[in-house]
Amino acid sequence: MARLQVFDTKVERVRAAFEDLRQETEHSIDLLGRIASAETAIDEAELDIENSRLAEAIRRQEAILATAADLVLRLDEATGDTAVALDGIKRFTRLEHFVAFFSMRKARRMQHTRTMKHLFSARLEELLSKSGEILHVLEGERALARREQQKAEADLVRLIERRKGTASLLDLAAAQAGDAGLFAEEALLERSTSMFRTLVESLNDRLASLQTLLAKLAVDGRQRLFLCRAVEGWGLAGVGPEVAGDVHAAGGSEQARDIQRRKARADDAVARRFGGVLEKLDTSG
Numbered sequence: 001m002a003r004l005q006v007f008d009t010k011v012e013r014v015r016a017a018f019e020d021l022r023q024e025t026e027h028s029i030d031l032l033g034r035i036a037s038a039e040t041a042i043d044e045a046e047l048d049i050e051n052s053r054l055a056e057a058i059r060r061q062e063a064i065l066a067t068a069a070d071l072v073l074r075l076d077e078a079t080g081d082t083a084v085a086l087d088g089i090k091r092f093t094r095l096e097h098f099v100a101f102f103s104m105r106k107a108r109r110m111q112h113t114r115t116m117k118h119l120f121s122a123r124l125e126e127l128l129s130k131s132g133e134i135l136h137v138l139e140g141e142r143a144l145a146r147r148e149q150q151k152a153e154a155d156l157v158r159l160i161e162r163r164k165g166t167a168s169l170l171d172l173a174a175a176q177a178g179d180a181g182l183f184a185e186e187a188l189l190e191r192s193t194s195m196f197r198t199l200v201e202s203l204n205d206r207l208a209s210l211q212t213l214l215a216k217l218a219v220d221g222r223q224r225l226f227l228c229r230a231v232e233g234w235g236l237a238g239v240g241p242e243v244a245g246d247v248h249a250a251g252g253s254e255q256a257r258d259i260q261r262r263k264a265r266a267d268d269a270v271a272r273r274f275g276g277v278l279e280k281l282d283t284s285g
Helices: 007-036 044-089 094-102 104-116 120-175 180-233 241-273 275-284
Strands: none
Touching (some): 007 044, 007 120, 044 241, 094 104, 180 241, 241 275
């Protein structure tokens, strides 16, 4: 669980970073709306500033999403470590195998005493709690990003329509010896359209990334609940931990296979979208 020592701090950092990013995004969307409705005039210098601001916001977005992905992946690793440990202690040690040769009951008591030293329930409850924390942050951000994306996309359509209108006027002016003002407006609208297309694309990417992480959290959560039920099964009255584990596995083997299939799909989606984060995680050990 050492990987999760700074988890809570990082979750708060991601939450705060998303809030800051949202303010930048809202600024860009507001400007897009005003330009689309011709409420605001903008010159080349102002457009350069806004373009730089948007580029920085997109860079920050990538960093924030990478941090969120790292948190989700570290939770998954911790869950995997717990599952391996849980599976390992269900087996008799060499000493317990030796004792079982003379007394299976005594061997099972030894195993039970040993397994009780491992606080699996507390560990899994902590994993579920931390999973809920990042889930809450990402779900909230997805809802807000979806609204932002819809507004930005609608305003981009209006901006494109405005540009078409200017282009039509420009064609008419060109036939009548031209109009320098229209040429300048057309150039600015063309740059604005390109810039705000980038904004909409970044929001689309944010939504897709959030959805990928939420899908993984969903299936990983099922795995954690499955492990919780396995640990609870060890506490069946009158049944030793070895037998309880066997009973649970027999009843849940198909569920376990379904979880593994879903995890494989979710992991593949994460690998495609966050390959760099996975590489860093593997390197860090």
